[in-house]
Every structure is written in C-alpha cells, then in structure tokens.
Amino acid sequence: MKEPEKLNLVKDEPWLESYAPKISDRYHRFQASLKEIENFSGSITEFARNHEFYGIHFEAWRKGWVYREWAPAAEALYFFGDFNNWDRTSHPMKKSPRGDWEIFLPFDEYKDRFVHGSKVKVHVIGANGKLDRIPAYIRRAIQDEKSHDFAGQLWFEKEFNWTDQSFSLSRSLHQPLIYECHVGMAQEKLGVGTYQEFEEITLPKIKEAGYNTIQMMAIMEHPYYGSFGYHISNFFAPTSRFGTPEELKSLVNKAHELGIAVVMDIVHSHAIKNTNEGLNEFDGSDHQYFHPGAKGYHEGWDSKVFDYAKWEVKQFLLSNIRYWLEEFHFDGFRFDGVTSIMYQHHGLFMDFDNVDLYFNSQVDEDAIVYLQLANKLIHDLKPDSLSIAEDVSGMPGLSRKIEDGGIGFDFRMAMGVPDYWIKTLKHKQDEEWDMFELWHQLSNRPAKERSICYAESHDQALVGDKTLAFRLMDKEMYFSMSVLEQNLVIDRGIALHKLIRMITLSLGGEGYLNFIGNEFGHPEWIDFPREGNNWSYQHARRQWSLIEDPLLRYGQLNAWDKEMIQLANEYDILASKPAVQLHLDPDKKILAYERAGLIFVFSFNPTASFFGFAIRVLEEGNYKILLNSDQKEFGGFERLDNKINYPTDKNQCLLAYVPNRTMMVFKKVD
Known part of the structure; x- marks a missing residue:
C-alpha cells in the first residue's frame, strides 16, 4: 500500500517525523468536520449564522418581533421585561422538537411597548429551579447602578454609516506593530473611559506613535470590571460600560480612517460560571454549552469550559466570530487562552518539556478542530485578516496553514520572551547576563511560523507582577524621574528599558506588541476598582500628562519608542528575514x-x-x-x-x- 504523502509541517520540521501519523490524523479530523458542516449548511460561512436565527429579531414578512432560544433540557421558558411589566408568566414560549423555544410579538400590538432601550429577560424553568436569565444571543446587556443586576436591553439602532471601504490591512499583515489597549483605563481621569473618548483622545496618540494595529481588550460583555474582560457573560454584546454599539463602530471606523487595523481580544477559552448573567446551566442542565461535571470546570480560572465537540457549541462560537467581523468591522482576533483550549489539563502546572505532550491523550483534539474551523471561517469571510494565538505551550504548527498540518493562525504570541526578561531581571545581576542565552531566547523560533514578540504585555502590568520599568527602577520612579537630577538607579533603568525593547522588536519576531503606556514606562501597576482598594480608579488609568511634562524623563522613553517604531516602519524590520x-x-x-x-x-x-x-x-x-x-x-x-x-x-x-x-x-x- 502506498504510504501517504507527508504534510509540509513534518517535511519542514524533521523532529516531528515520528508524530507524522498523528499530525495527519489531526488534518483528516478537520476535513471530516468541515465536510459535515458543508453537507449541512453548504459552507462554513453559512453555518456561522446562528445569531441571525436566535435572539431577538424583527421579521418584516411576519410584521413583528421573534425571540428564539436554544434550551433543550428546559421545562418551560417565559419572555418578560418592560414590555409586559415584568410578568414572568404572561408570555410563554413554544418548544420545537430540537429544543428551540420561540415567541412572536406582533408589531401592531407591541409597537409602543417593545421599544428601543427597554429591558428584557427570559424566565427559565429547569432541573436547577426557576431562574431569570439574559437571552444567550442578546446584543446589549446593561447593569442597574443601584441593584447591580444585569438585564438584556433592546437595541434597535439605525444602520451605521461606515466610511472605511478603502481601508487596507496590508501594512498590518505585512508587519503588525500592535498597541494592546483597554478602553476603560485608557484615559487619565479617575473613572471608566468611553469608546468616544478613546476615539477622540487615544487613537490620535496611537497614530502619532506609529503603531499600525490596535488590539482591544475587554470588548465582550463581562459583569466584573476587574476581570480585564476575560470572564465573559454575553458573547454577542459589546460591553455597555464603555458606551453604545454605535460608538464602538465609530471608534473602529475612525481607526480605519487613520490606517490602523483593529483586532479584538476574543475569549472562547472559557465563560463566566454565573447563572444570573451568563450561559452556565441556562437550560437547567450542566452540559448545554459546557462539559458536564468536573471536566466543565476550569480550576485555575474559576469558570466554565466549552464542549468543543458539540455541534451547537461549534455553531454558537463560529457565529460569534462572524458577528464581530461583520457587525463591527474588526480586522481579526487575538484568541485568548489557546493553551487552555487545546489541552484537557488547560496547561496548568505544565512545563511542556516533551514533544509527546503535544500529541498525547491530554490534548483535546475536538478543541484543535474547533480552532482550525475558526481560522478557516475567519479567512473565508475576510481573507485580509489577522488571527493571533496566545499559547504558552509551543504547540507545533500553531501558526501554519491547516493544509500544511497546522492549526491555521497567522501569528503566535512569543510568550516565552517576557518570561525570559522577568527571570533575568529578578534573578541575575547585570554582570551575569548571558549573551548566548539572550540570542537563543529571541532568535530560536520555527522558521515558517510567524511570531508576535513583546517584552511585556498587560500580564506584566497587573498588581502582583511588575512592569519592566518598575522592575528596573522601583520606588525611585516616584522621586527621581526629574531631568534636573542624576540618579544611578534611574540612569540604569532608562538605559536598559530602551535596550530591552529595541532588541525584542528587532530580533524577536515578525510582529511586535506593546501594552498601552508601557512604551513610556508608566510608573504604576494596574489595579481595577475593588473592595480591597476602596473601589479606587487611581491605578486603572493611564497618566499621559507624565510624557507631556518636559521636566520628567517619561517623555524621553516615549521619544525612544516613537523612533524605534518609525525605524521598524521605514525599513520593514519585522517583515525581513531573521537576523x-x-x-x-x-x-x-x-x-x-x-x-x-x-x-x-x-x-x-x-x-x-x-x-x-x-x-x-x-x-x-x-x-x-x-x-x-x-x-x-x-x-x-x-x-x-x-x-x-x-x-x-x-x-x-x-x-x-x-x-x-x-x-x-x-x-x-x-
């Protein structure tokens, strides 16, 4: 029998030779899954239209609104809200044989009650009791200022006038220079920043700094602000704490006018376990969207784990991708927690020091197929798009084409590099720095997989960790950053901060990332308002005035970053061959x-x-x-x-x- 031809991943990486059958099996599983989808829907793009069926929609041909929900294990569903004075029993929904529930509200009868801005919920009776839930496909969720309770909100916005038709993603695809940012903490004020403020105040700063891509965190609705947007409750709702959906669209549109691509941090690795706001036990069972029992609980993140093998879950998540690409014109995604997605142990307490770990029984092959399908969908919908994987494990082929035996991402995050800088600064005196180790850490990467390199991201800026600037200069930043005084700690810190960032950019990858404010050595960590800090916004903001003060040295670091990014732009450094x-x-x-x-x-x-x-x-x-x-x-x-x-x-x-x-x-x- 003729031996099957090796996939390109194995041809290019001889050390994977003994795993060629497993890599081939992985590719064939993807092909079989895609074929099943195409037989059902015609194409993967048509398959990813669940958001157009479920949720709340106006159907002109029926002259009214329809609300649909998938809840197969539920005993009864009732739609309620402002439109019926919050009566939990007056509007029962009808169940279909496949577990879909539906209710129709005629326009003539409800036109004055079912209106833009009013609030809604669904009352679900199931094995877990009688609970008020937010519709799974809701487009907007808002929180009551007094009770802090979340509810769905009807949002019948007018068609947004996009003016970004001529925007090209070519520069970002060629050489992504990414500015990782968080809308809420992007302003200097003691409070939550808005989409509008970000568009008017922050976007011009990013444009001036020379970055060609922004990576936006915390866009999907999350009930706890301090989660940094990683405990998602409502997957189809842009967070209302920053403003309206139209204001988010305006922000993206303006970024495109400025020639800046907008990548969204998408969280498909887990979901919040809350039953009040999220998907957990929506139909009364523990296995509707998530794995049942202990397998469905993420011990490290105190959250729920999706069952990626389930047909309806794949359709939910793939539809979520299509929604954000089309409705808000995002240019792609940075997939959070890809390590957690790919392994049943979620990468917890793992060193990944053995190749077997990439192919053994702890790898969730259904999750791998989901990621391949996600990348297939992204690039089918928007050929010029960016998909970036956050993976600490070093999975071979992560950012290789699917037909090569890969998982299909365009770039992978070089997560080992910031860890290397932290270990070096924490454990080695300057005289002990190893140049061989430095060269190896920054240059050793798969030849045909593109990496986004970075010296630090939001992870290093959080309370409990330290930014590079704070590791280098510590408390001296508060007292000795004046240009009028000399300080050996500050001199060392300023010098090494510049060297670390430049060598990371120029040697470490095919793309580069910086977290908002780190370019000028922002002096404070990130600590969102919480009970432990008396609900303060002091550390959940960016102090731009520091770089505008000519008597402070933050402006010197900011000037260096601009020159560094300008050099990368002018000479296409990261798009060039390795050093x-x-x-x-x-x-x-x-x-x-x-x-x-x-x-x-x-x-x-x-x-x-x-x-x-x-x-x-x-x-x-x-x-x-x-x-x-x-x-x-x-x-x-x-x-x-x-x-x-x-x-x-x-x-x-x-x-x-x-x-x-x-x-x-x-x-x-x-």
Whole structure:
C-alpha cells in the first residue's frame, strides 16, 4: 500500500517525523468536520449564522418581533421585561422538537411597548429551579447602578454609516506593530473611559506613535470590571460600560480612517460560571454549552469550559466570530487562552518539556478542530485578516496553514520572551547576563511560523507582577524621574528599558506588541476598582500628562519608542528575514547582528565602554549611525556622534566606539 504523502509541517520540521501519523490524523479530523458542516449548511460561512436565527429579531414578512432560544433540557421558558411589566408568566414560549423555544410579538400590538432601550429577560424553568436569565444571543446587556443586576436591553439602532471601504490591512499583515489597549483605563481621569473618548483622545496618540494595529481588550460583555474582560457573560454584546454599539463602530471606523487595523481580544477559552448573567446551566442542565461535571470546570480560572465537540457549541462560537467581523468591522482576533483550549489539563502546572505532550491523550483534539474551523471561517469571510494565538505551550504548527498540518493562525504570541526578561531581571545581576542565552531566547523560533514578540504585555502590568520599568527602577520612579537630577538607579533603568525593547522588536519576531503606556514606562501597576482598594480608579488609568511634562524623563522613553517604531516602519524590520549574528562577546556583553540591511549593535555591559571595537559586517563600505540610544533626547549621555563616517577596514570590520548600556543602528551609505 502506498504510504501517504507527508504534510509540509513534518517535511519542514524533521523532529516531528515520528508524530507524522498523528499530525495527519489531526488534518483528516478537520476535513471530516468541515465536510459535515458543508453537507449541512453548504459552507462554513453559512453555518456561522446562528445569531441571525436566535435572539431577538424583527421579521418584516411576519410584521413583528421573534425571540428564539436554544434550551433543550428546559421545562418551560417565559419572555418578560418592560414590555409586559415584568410578568414572568404572561408570555410563554413554544418548544420545537430540537429544543428551540420561540415567541412572536406582533408589531401592531407591541409597537409602543417593545421599544428601543427597554429591558428584557427570559424566565427559565429547569432541573436547577426557576431562574431569570439574559437571552444567550442578546446584543446589549446593561447593569442597574443601584441593584447591580444585569438585564438584556433592546437595541434597535439605525444602520451605521461606515466610511472605511478603502481601508487596507496590508501594512498590518505585512508587519503588525500592535498597541494592546483597554478602553476603560485608557484615559487619565479617575473613572471608566468611553469608546468616544478613546476615539477622540487615544487613537490620535496611537497614530502619532506609529503603531499600525490596535488590539482591544475587554470588548465582550463581562459583569466584573476587574476581570480585564476575560470572564465573559454575553458573547454577542459589546460591553455597555464603555458606551453604545454605535460608538464602538465609530471608534473602529475612525481607526480605519487613520490606517490602523483593529483586532479584538476574543475569549472562547472559557465563560463566566454565573447563572444570573451568563450561559452556565441556562437550560437547567450542566452540559448545554459546557462539559458536564468536573471536566466543565476550569480550576485555575474559576469558570466554565466549552464542549468543543458539540455541534451547537461549534455553531454558537463560529457565529460569534462572524458577528464581530461583520457587525463591527474588526480586522481579526487575538484568541485568548489557546493553551487552555487545546489541552484537557488547560496547561496548568505544565512545563511542556516533551514533544509527546503535544500529541498525547491530554490534548483535546475536538478543541484543535474547533480552532482550525475558526481560522478557516475567519479567512473565508475576510481573507485580509489577522488571527493571533496566545499559547504558552509551543504547540507545533500553531501558526501554519491547516493544509500544511497546522492549526491555521497567522501569528503566535512569543510568550516565552517576557518570561525570559522577568527571570533575568529578578534573578541575575547585570554582570551575569548571558549573551548566548539572550540570542537563543529571541532568535530560536520555527522558521515558517510567524511570531508576535513583546517584552511585556498587560500580564506584566497587573498588581502582583511588575512592569519592566518598575522592575528596573522601583520606588525611585516616584522621586527621581526629574531631568534636573542624576540618579544611578534611574540612569540604569532608562538605559536598559530602551535596550530591552529595541532588541525584542528587532530580533524577536515578525510582529511586535506593546501594552498601552508601557512604551513610556508608566510608573504604576494596574489595579481595577475593588473592595480591597476602596473601589479606587487611581491605578486603572493611564497618566499621559507624565510624557507631556518636559521636566520628567517619561517623555524621553516615549521619544525612544516613537523612533524605534518609525525605524521598524521605514525599513520593514519585522517583515525581513531573521537576523544574522555578526558578533557575540559573552565577557564584554556585546551582541551585533544584521537584519533588514541594518546593523544592530548592543552593549549590555554595565560599566565598561570600548574604543575601536571590531565588528565584521556582511558588506564592505561606509556606514553611519542611524539611531543610538545614548542620544540626549532619549535620556542618554551624548557619547556618540551620528555624523561620523565608519568605513570598513581590510578585514571588513566596523571599528566603533561602544559605550556601556547603549545600542546603535548602522546603515551602509555607499
């Protein structure tokens, strides 16, 4: 019998040779699942239209509103709200054989009661008792200021006038420079920021900074603000605490006008366990959307785990993807918690130090198929789109094409890099930094899988952790950031902050991410209002005024970040081939490499500077410094002159002055 042809993933990664049958089986499972969907609906895009059937809709041909809900185990459903004075029994719903419930409200009878802005719920009688729930496909949910109770809200908005038809995602796909942000904490005020404020105040800052993509957190409705938007209750509702759906659409539209792509943090890895606001036990059973029993509970996150094998769950989640892409014009998604999705152990307390862990019985193959289907749908609906996976396990083929044996993401997050920086800063003196380890951590990645590299994200900014700036400068940030004083801790911190971010951007991946405010070393952690901090917004905001004060050094870090991003944009650094190492000196702590035709030279030496330091380059000729971190406007000491010409010598070497804790970018001029 003829041996089946190997998939490209195995051809390109010989170390996966013994797992070729499992990788092939994975691909065939996807094909079978897709075929089943296509036989049922015609295509995966048609399959992902559940949100157009379930929920509340006006049907012109019937001249009225219909509300449908899938709740197969429920004994009875009653629709109620403002329209019937919250009578829980006056509007029973009818059940179909497949477990769908439906009620029709004629326009003539309800036109003055069933109106825009009014509130609704559904009363469900099931094995878990009689509970008031929010419709699963509700488009808007609001919280009562006094009782804090959530309810669905009717939102009969007018058609939004999109003006982004000419927007192209090409720059973001080519080289994503991502600004990770949170609308609520994006303003300086002591309170929750809004979509409108973000559009008017924050978007221009991002545009000026040079980033071409924003990654928006906490968009899907979540009852607890402090969850950072990761405990989702209402999957089809943009959070109302930031404003209206139209205001979110306006924000996305404006970003597109500015040439900025908008990627949404989508949370399909778990759901809130609340029965008041969420999906848990909606029809009275514990297995409607989630796995039954202990398998359906996420111990690490205190939340519920989807059953990705279930037909209705796949349709719910895939429809959710289509909804956000089409209704709000998002340009793609950063999938949260992909490690948790792919493994039955959710990656908890795992080191992933053995290849078997990627293919053993603890891998949830149904979840893998779901992720493949999700990526197939995204790119079928919107060929120019971004799908990014947050995975700490290092699953092979995560950001390879499905037909190659991969899972289909465009990019994977390089989650090991921020962990490396944290460990280095926590456990090593500056004199102990290992240049070989640094090079390996930032350059060792699958050749045909694109990575989004970052020195820190929102994870490192939360209470209980520390940002890079705070690790480097700690309490001195509160007292010694004035340009009028000299402080050794601050000088070291400023220098290393610049080097760490530049080497991460230029060496670590094919895309780059920064969390809002970290570019200028925002001095405070993130702590959302809670009982423990007396419900304060002090640490749930961004203090932009710090960079606007000429007497503070935050502006110097901000200026460096702008130059760094501008350099990446001008020379397509991250879209270029991986870096070529030119020089590594473990004792002097100097590292040099070429990428995008530029020469990057880093000195992590804490004390010593070197004159006439020889670096052999790939081409002979004359070189000049394009950028150096020791420039005064970046908080440096002006020890380098960018006007000097650097000709190569007979050995094809640059002979450069390399000051301590400084980096330089050289360009060949002739």
